[in-house]
Amino acid sequence: MNRNLPNNIEFIQKRIEEELYFFDDMKREASKVMVGQDNLWDRLLIALISGGHILLEGLPGLAKTLAIKTMAKTIDAKFSRIQFTPDLLPADVVGTMVYNPGKNEFYTRKGPIFANLVLADEINRAPAKVQSALLEAMQERQVTIGHDTYSLGNPFMVLATQNPIEQEGTYPLPEAQTDRFMMKVKVGYPNRADEKLIIQKNLSGEIDQDINAVATTHQVLSARNILQGLYMDQKIEHYILDVIESTRYPAQFNLSEIIPYIQYGGSPRASIYLAQASKCHALLNKRAYVIPEDVRAISYDVLRHRIGLSFEAEAENISVDDIITTILNKIQVP
Numbered sequence: 001m002n003r004n005l006p007n008n009i010e011f012i013q014k015r016i017e018e019e020l021y022f023f024d025d026m027k028r029e030a031s032k033v034m035v036g037q038d039n040l041w042d043r044l045l046i047a048l049i050s051g052g053h054i055l056l057e058g059l060p061g062l063a064k065t066l067a068i069k070t071m072a073k074t075i076d077a078k079f080s081r082i083q084f085t086p087d088l089l090p091a092d093v094v095g096t097m098v099y100n101p102g103k104n105e106f107y108t109r110k111g112p113i114f115a116n117l118v119l120a121d122e123i124n125r126a127p128a129k130v131q132s133a134l135l136e137a138m139q140e141r142q143v144t145i146g147h148d149t150y151s152l153g154n155p156f157m158v159l160a161t162q163n164p165i166e167q168e169g170t171y172p173l174p175e176a177q178t179d180r181f182m183m184k185v186k187v188g189y190p191n192r193a194d195e196k197l198i199i200q201k202n203l204s205g206e207i208d209q210d211i212n213a214v215a216t217t218h219q220v221l222s223a224r225n226i227l228q229g230l231y232m233d234q235k236i237e238h239y240i241l242d243v244i245e246s247t248r249y250p251a252q253f254n255l256s257e258i259i260p261y262i263q264y265g266g267s268p269r270a271s272i273y274l275a276q277a278s279k280c281h282a283l284l285n286k287r288a289y290v291i292p293e294d295v296r297a298i299s300y301d302v303l304r305h306r307i308g309l310s311f312e313a314e315a316e317n318i319s320v321d322d323i324i325t326t327i328l329n330k331i332q333v334p
Helices: 009-019 022-030 038-050 064-074 090-094 128-140 192-204 217-228 234-248 256-261 268-284 292-303 311-315 320-330
Strands: 054-057 079-083 095-100 105-110 117-121 142-145 148-151 157-162 183-186 262-264
Touching: 009 217, 022 038, 022 064, 038 054, 038 064, 038 157, 038 183, 038 217, 038 268, 064 079, 064 117, 064 157, 090 095, 090 128, 090 142, 095 142, 105 148, 128 142, 128 157, 183 292, 217 268, 234 268, 234 292, 234 320, 256 262, 256 311, 256 320, 268 292, 292 320
Parallel strands: 054 157, 054 183, 079 117, 117 157
Antiparallel strands: 095 105, 142 148
16 A cells, blocks of 8 residues: 555545445445446435435436436335426425314425435426425535524435436526536447347346345445545645636636637535545545546536536537547546
């Protein structure tokens, strides 16, 4: 191990090896019903451990909902699913005050937001009123019903999905809300070998729907405590700042070629979440310290929804991922 690392690194490394074995147990349970999609599972685990929210974008049938439900089962957490539709009301999400004529009084009926893992399915199909109700829950970890404010559970995570193709009758998420998602993950088709295995398992009935709880929410919170102790060198911090600032001021980093394509860059939340996600990526790899590869591996998911593209980029078919690739190739790695 590098002699320049702090003395407590060995202690953190020992805790990782002794306490975080349940990462592998969770993945093994998930493999009973999921084939492939390792990147999706890892990103969900990063969001869970770091306490962030995650936005999944992909076509129907790619195991997005299945992955989220499976994760809730593996940690014995309370799970709820909200199907977002144009006629959805804020009360359908957070709850409402209900009148009891027998007692001549109102009482609070809590909504599905009161869970550990909340699936907001097709989140962009609900209007602004519903989005604002969800926004308070995501940011403040609390909801207001009537005159009372209620704290949400811990851990609490919103996992939202949206279809990238079918945009008719949808409401684009405001930048203030998308910025509160730690990551935006693109879920793609499985490869040929995985899809063949999916067919075989479904036709033969080999899929085991009995998912066991191999961890607890207490262990998740303990993992967050370990995460805080992970070592991040100042050189890595400066590298993260360079990546984020290059989305705001490309010319200062000799990236003049992307100036016409960027309308706005990452906010300070981008810096915070990139640092947190990088530490969690190191944790998943059983390391007590962060390396540049952790930052590079997670940058696409953290920055994908935080860089606004200009009309020129859309006209020339330049994607956000193309911009991020250019930045990562140009910024000097410590």
